[in-house]
Amino acid sequence: MGLIAIESTVFALAVMMYFYLRSHTPSWPPDHAAPDLAWGTLNTLIMLASCVPNWYTKRAAERLDLKRVRIGMCACMLFAVLFLAVRVYEFGALNVLWNDNAYGSAVWMLMGLHTTHLITDAYDTLVLAVLFFTGPLEGKRYVDVSENAAYWYFVVVSWILIYAVIYWGARL
Known part of the structure; x- marks a missing residue:
């Protein structure tokens, strides 16, 4: 949980940077239309839906149900890959x-920060899934699933904040 607290601070500072730059710019976004809502909204729905397999997998791990943990880990990976695939289109929209102006730098920094966390957690989920398929399995591995789910929830919550800032903050 300490790591999540530190990373939450990083996200909070990045969001404050966005609003600081906005407060010192007469037009926001300057010379650009606000980001298209379609890809960001789709990714928000994917992120919210991804909480279901994470919850399912965490519950299976608490019951030491290897079969369901394996299924759940695969489902979690599919959601992460789907989100990353949509993220590619989202950057284009x-x-x-990033180098157009302060607004572009702020938006790309927030998106890049979140994408980095997403890739990191997807990689962690992949490694954990491989361990559950190849072994060796210890009770500790099941706890790792709970920690992985907690971190994923952090990624989801941080995305909701970033989505609101990038997609709706530019429209206010």
Whole structure:
């Protein structure tokens, strides 16, 4: 939980940077249309739906149900891959490049920060899934599933905040 607290602080600082830059710019987003809502909203729905297999997998791990943990880990990976695939299109629909202006830098930094966390957790989920399929299995591995789910929930909650800032903050 300490890691999540530290990373929450990083996200909070990044969001404060966005609003600081916004407060010092007469037009926000300057010279650009706000990002298209379609890809970001689709990714938000995917993220919210991904909580279901994470909850399922965590519950299976608490019961030491190897078969269901394996199924759940695969489902969690599918959601992570789906989110990353949509994220590629989402970057293209931001209507700004990272080096266009302060707005572009702020948006790309928030998106990049979240994408980095997503890739990290997807990799962690993949490694954990491989361990559950190949062994050796110890009771500790089941606890790792709970920790993985907790971190995924952090990624989901942080995305909701970033979605609100990037997609709706630009429209206010």
